[in-house]
Amino acid sequence: MVGASLPTGAGIGLRFQHHERVLATRPRIAWLEVHTENYFGGGASARTLERVRVDYPISLHGVGLGLGNAEGIDMAHLGRVRDVVRRVDPGLVSEHLSWSSFGSAYLADLLPLPMTEEALELVCSHVDAAQDVLRRQVLIENPSTYLQFTHSTIAEWEFLSAVAQRTGCGILCDVNNVFVSATNHGWDAEEYIAQLPAGAVREIHLAGHAVRESSYGRRLLVDDHGSPVASPVWDLYETALTRFGPVPTLIEWDTNVPSLDVLIGEAEQASRRMARVHDTVVA
Amino acid sequence: MTPSLRELQRSFSCCLIDGHDAAVASWIEADGIAPPERVAVYRDTFLSTLHRALVLTFPAVRRLVGADFFEGVARIFAAEHPPTHADLNGYGEGFPSFLKRFAPAASLAYLPDVARLEWAVNRALHAEQPRSLVVAELDRVDAEEASRLRFIAHPSVSTLGSLYPVDVVWRAVLGEDDRALAELDLAAGPCHLIVERCRDEVDVSRLDETAWAVSSALFDGVPLGLVVERHAGTDVPAWLAAHLLAGRFASYTLVEKEALR
Numbered sequence: 001m002v003g004a005s006l007p008t009g010a011g012i013g014l015r016f017q018h019h020e021r022v023l024a025t026r027p028r029i030a031w032l033e034v035h036t037e038n039y040f041g042g043g044a045s046a047r048t049l050e051r052v053r054v055d056y057p058i059s060l061h062g063v064g065l066g067l068g069n070a071e072g073i074d075m076a077h078l079g080r081v082r083d084v085v086r087r088v089d090p091g092l093v094s095e096h097l098s099w100s101s102f103g104s105a106y107l108a109d110l111l112p113l114p115m116t117e118e119a120l121e122l123v124c125s126h127v128d129a130a131q132d133v134l135r136r137q138v139l140i141e142n143p144s145t146y147l148q149f150t151h152s153t154i155a156e157w158e159f160l161s162a163v164a165q166r167t168g169c170g171i172l173c174d175v176n177n178v179f180v181s182a183t184n185h186g187w188d189a190e191e192y193i194a195q196l197p198a199g200a201v202r203e204i205h206l207a208g209h210a211v212r213e214s215s216y217g218r219r220l221l222v223d224d225h226g227s228p229v230a231s232p233v234w235d236l237y238e239t240a241l242t243r244f245g246p247v248p249t250l251i252e253w254d255t256n257v258p259s260l261d262v263l264i265g266e267a268e269q270a271s272r273r274m275a276r277v278h279d280t281v282v283a
Numbered sequence: 284m285t286p287s288l289r290e291l292q293r294s295f296s297c298c299l300i301d302g303h304d305a306a307v308a309s310w311i312e313a314d315g316i317a318p319p320e321r322v323a324v325y326r327d328t329f330l331s332t333l334h335r336a337l338v339l340t341f342p343a344v345r346r347l348v349g350a351d352f353f354e355g356v357a358r359i360f361a362a363e364h365p366p367t368h369a370d371l372n373g374y375g376e377g378f379p380s381f382l383k384r385f386a387p388a389a390s391l392a393y394l395p396d397v398a399r400l401e402w403a404v405n406r407a408l409h410a411e412q413p414r415s416l417v418v419a420e421l422d423r424v425d426a427e428e429a430s431r432l433r434f435i436a437h438p439s440v441s442t443l444g445s446l447y448p449v450d451v452v453w454r455a456v457l458g459e460d461d462r463a464l465a466e467l468d469l470a471a472g473p474c475h476l477i478v479e480r481c482r483d484e485v486d487v488s489r490l491d492e493t494a495w496a497v498s499s500a501l502f503d504g505v506p507l508g509l510v511v512e513r514h515a516g517t518d519v520p521a522w523l524a525a526h527l528l529a530g531r532f533a534s535y536t537l538v539e540k541e542a543l544r
Contacts (some may be wrong), residue, residue: 037369037370037371037372038372040370040372040409040411041372041408041409041410041411041412042409042410042411042412042439042480043407043408043410043412043439043480043483044483044484046412047483063369064368064369064370065369066369069292070287070288070291070292071288071292072288074368074369076368077368077369077370080370092422099292100369101369102292102293102295102296103293103296104367105296105300105366105367106365106366106367106368106369107296107299107300107329107363107365107370108328108329108332108336108365108366108369109299109325109328109329109332110372111292111295111325112325114288114310115287116288118288119288124289146321146324146325147311147312147318147321147322148311148312148314149291149310149311149312150310150311150312151285151286151310157430185314186314199325202329212324214314214315214316214317214320215316215317215320216315216317218315220316220321220323220324276413
């Protein structure tokens with residue numbers, strides 16, 4: 001299996017709003033991540049990516065494969081992912097620990113799985129299929145969740161670790177998602193980080209979240225990627241760096257997308273923390 | 284009772300689509316927040332993500348009806364017609380005909396056609412980029428076989444006809460050209476359009492009615508012999524040559540003789 005990777009530094013998600021600026025000014029960013037599905041077609045955005053990838057390592061992040069779909073993954077979709085992978089030759093390819101389709105409907109969200117042996121076997125078989133077709137390692141990201149099923153028997157970090165161990169996939173540890181889910185469900189976020197297999201974590205995501213009041217006054221954190229990284233998430237990021245070592249880190253900000261400078265500022269903050277934790281200068 | 288994964292996902296998807304959550308709620312830990320409220324977070328993401336996808340594809344429709352009305356109709360459409368694949372750039376094909384049946388929008392008679400134009404533009408924008416058919420490839424076809432030629436349009440190319448000047452409406456709305464909008468004459472008559480991607484830009488241009496009918500037939504895959512027969516008296520070869528030179532076909536096949544009857 002191809003074990004390509006990204007430079008150990010901070011990247012940002014490349015959004016359409018910033019295509020022109022990035023092409024024109026080539027700002028100093030270690031790498032860029034794009035949503036795989038946005039590049040299925042041809043035209044201007046595909047051309048932009050062709051030009052951008054000359055100067056920046058690229059990570060392909062998928063949102064629609066549905067590794068947890070009970071009815072199977074869409075092989076046509078996987079074929080289109082493979083075509084983008086061939087065109088872009090990315091440093092990393094990632095997807096989510098979630099499901100997203102049933103019957104003929106694509107439900108346009110990263111939906112929560114029950115943490116059961118049945119789901120674990122299914123996800124492993126789909127990760128195997130994806131890695132076979134793509135002929136490379138895929139990273140699986142932990143989701144933000146807003147509910148837990150009563151019949152779940154496995155802790156999420158154990159589930160994720162088991163998938164990595166059984167399939168050889170990597171883990172994309174979204175530190176904001178760990179914080180959001182841990183807060184929502186009363187888990188210990190530090191324990192979550194401590195239990196993940198350090199060697200399997202090959203990328204970190206950071207993002208902002210929103211706070212929603214429920215009708216009984218209990219607050220629910222919602223991962224909306226619409227604001228700066230929150231202060232407790234930066235702290236948890238340092239915990240993660242201490243445990244996983246320096247890992248390529250992405251700033252995700254997809255709703256109310258700010259100026260490129262704001263995004264780069266967040267990435268610089270991540271680089272500074274990486275340098276502080278490891279006492280190395282990150283290029 | 285513990286549901287199978289398939290059973291759980293079937294109920295959960297029904298719940299996202301039509302809002303019924305009786306079965307799903309019984310499988311969810313309440314933990315201080317009512318299960319339906321937890322599911323509502325996912326339903327909201329489902330509907331708002333699809334609303335956002337439609338905003339990107341139908342900006343002129345949105346300006347014509349206003350953002351609030353658009354959000355309302357987009358969420359109804361999304362729940363009734365969720366996407367069938369995960370490529371959201373390709374979501375919304377049924378939106379124009381949905382608008383046509385949507386009674387609260389009936390006062391804007393040209394609205395569904397503006398939506399059809401925006402769909403054609405979106406299709407052109409995101410179409411894959413296969414190689415175009417070049418004239419020399421047709422050398423393999425004998426002259427007597429030419430009537431059996433069936434062309435396959437480049438995926439970015441389509442034609443569209445409307446009783447209203449929707450191209451003028453579309454340009455004025457997106458260009459925020461208030462003067463053009465004020466001077467808009469909906470009785471100005473029909474328009475016959477070709478929509479395509481030239482290099483990386485989407486181009487919308489008018490054809491005369493005859494050229495449009497011939498071109499539409501060719502892009503729709505009507506065999507050449509039938510196009511010539513149905514449009515007797517028009518210079519079909521001239522239009523065919525123009526489309527070939529402009530790279531508007533991706534490939535061709537030869538149909539059986541029986542298909543020409």
